[in-house]
Amino acid sequence: MEIRQKLSLDFGRDTHPITVFAKQNDTKTRFLEITPLNCGQAYALEDGITPRLQLTKADGHTVLNDVTIEDGVIIAELTQQALAAAGVAVAEIGLYRGEALLSSQIFYIDVERAAFDKDAPESSDEFNALVDALGKVDSSVEAAGNAAAAANTAASNADKATAKAGTATTNANNAASAANAAAQKAGNVNISAVQTETGATVTVTDKEGVETSVHIDTLTAVNTWEDIKNAVRLGLGKKLFPVGYEFTTEDSVTGVVITWVVRGHNHHAAVNDKLKYTMTLEAKYMYSSASGTYKSFVFDAIEALYYAAEELPAGTYNFTLPAGYDTAYGGGKTLSFTITQPVPAGGVIMFPWGYNKQSTDTKISTYASNTATATIESVAVTESADGTSLGTADGKTENVNHAHRMRYGSSNYAQSAARQWLNSDAAVGAVWAPSNIFDRPPSWATSYSGFMRGLPADFLAAVQPAIVPCYTNSIAEVNSLDGTEFTINQVYELQDKFFLLSRPEIYGSWDSATYKDGELLEYYDGLTYTERIKYDAAGSARNCWLRSPNPGYANNERLVNTSGALSNNGASGAYGVAPACIIA
Template identity: 45%
Template sequence: MSTINIPRESTMQEIAQALNLIAISVTGQTPEVSTWASVQRIVRSGFGKKAFPVGSQLRVQHETYGEIIWDVVAHDYDKDPNGRMEHSMTLLSHDCVINSIQFDNTEALYKAETTMAAGTYHFTLLAGYDTSYGGGKTLQFTLTKAVPAGGVVMFPWSYNTQSTATKISTYETQVSTTALETVTVTEGTGGTDLGTADGKGALNHTHRIRYGSSNWKESALRQMLNSDKAVGTFWTPQTKYDRPPTWNASIAGFMAGLPADFLEVVGICSHVTKSNGIHEEADELNSSYETQDRFWLASYSEVFGGMENNVADGTQYPYYSGALAADRIKYNSSGAARFWWLRSPNPWVTYSVRLVRPDGSVGSDYAHSSLGAAVACAIY
């Protein structure tokens, strides 16, 4: 009697996968792909460019944001930082996944390294900056309650508002949202001198006490995109002046709503982002730094190509090579063209982040503004 050897299920799967890869190699056509794991295998095999050419679309369902349509924007661009995988496929959401979200919030003026006693203090705003609204003035205030070590002093000087009309509020910690007290300011030099708000001494830079930080590495939005945790549980201060974003008590981590099988194939990638030329807490000015993320925002150079202030953060995605302005327009869930964040700063200020306007042109806005977010990731 003859014996028939029946292949194991795993062997049959490997055979089917091999046949799929042969079909791609011979015909250049994409076979039916039923799982994210099969997409990953095709990418790893080196046939991703044929199976999913730039401009192809894939879809995934998010529990909070609904269906996400991913555009394939590059191959072998975002790489495994450990060098284990030779091939990758970069995805960017076709439209804004999130309709409106703050990049980073207004920052603290001062952090108390030791207890800040009740009493009178004064500080000076950045010279030559927005002088029509009180820039450069020296302001004083009097606290009736001590600020404990680790607490912060806020001076949220708004756009087109006189600095003397802005009030000081103090908080027990960087994450506190209930003020210890709120007091008025007046012009004057009474009490203890806290210094000048230029980011060089004990005080934060004036730009950032008004409009937040344009640094992607330190941003609240970066934390949100790379977290799978619940509302209010994942944001932590990244600098001594950092404050909770306005959405901290209402938005869960982006990864929390994605299917497990999709997350299993999305890898951590290294990215270069430029720094501005005015002030940074930790990085060289007018330079660049590296982050490692599973989900991120595209950079100025990746969307528009080229450099700003002689610094590039990446190279242009093939998807945008030769693109018209209309090709860069993204819409919100209601179908309206939306401003959408990039991760790059406007290099000539410390508070402004690059974006794509609703007409597809480049622009910038305050980090504390709430705009759309188009999300990128890579499979390898």
């Protein structure tokens, strides 16, 4: 009375998940006849090999048993202890010879629950191979000492292993470790697979009873974003979608087709820490119009000089530019101005001192709020200390911004307009909102809808919020309106669906190893500058924003320039973006 199930296991590669059926507590009746393969070809087992079944049961207990070889076929008995726990067991065959170990692909044993068995043993670890090894070793004193430590490591229930254990015990220990590793790979969840003529459906059930399934037809493609997501969650991403693999999505609003390229696996962690595996995608081309020409984005708009926490009455006021800063164009000077109309509480004063422009040639403009685009009035400045001092534009005076940011915008990615666009599904005109008291609308605020607005719903469902590492500059920072506090030289994390890549993720280096905002992605490892060039969909090389600041400035942001080299510019510049995300 025997049931023999035939299957083929590959020792050279992984294939479709294989599942065999068994019944809980069956004894001396269920056997596996396993044909060994090497990359799909027949694999002749060499003399002197000891095969073992390495198995982790659904309840976490392990089994390590010797099996036999008959005419080149491995015969493995599914012992009563191997079938003691209902659920899906994770198994493999280990081939041992001396210190060498070769393991097969993993397969699964679906142990169906028994209706009743009053004599069923309690599930525990089983190490028949270890027991056999202990009975066969010699009494060598030197071998005894080495083997005792190995036996203790192999399993706690092997405490009867004495100084008589030898090299064979070490092999048994290796097998137990391999079985435990197999369990870890499976994520301590129940896994089942149903083979059909068109492929296999793999289902994982976690400890909360949540099921995740994916249909795999050829191990080179899946059908939907749901399939892609689930394949990644099952740990199949690297096999199915190697680095460089491409997907496409079409924006239903703009008609833009985005080509997504796999840049890495398990690189960016998901906010949901139960999602062990992730796949990082980046747009192959700069975000472009349907015609292929890229769309330029102000990373962050020129900010206000002054924020009126309370109404600022009409009158004469002065402020001082930082000493030693752009002195050829007026840095270090104290400038005064006179306003004839009050600035209401919540209003702002702008001083857009341009590049290579004299500060005294720049006018003061006042606005009723930091979202207002209509000026209250615009007045000239003079070099003097007349009137009431507002303070120095060094980022240290309350309600007075740093000169870098009032000229060229902010390098803080968390507060950037670009980040808002990437994570918005709002219509034109509703994407941007001020992130700090000095923030001002970017030039695209009334012309671009949110990046997510027209993306396919099934794609957006597959994209998971990622933990995005960032850091601040070393000059000046401002707190966010949502209460988030920032200091200089600060490493922090965001939780975003879409994001820009950082300097280290593309170039593998940091401005300072003390403040790391990412690690090199697999795709970019070893590339030349030319191979890092970012193009628009029409084929033109473009500057591409990164999320890393150039830390010596409060306004300067890193970018990939048109030669592919690392560069930087003021945040108020208009350049391209290549959105990134994770599937998990």
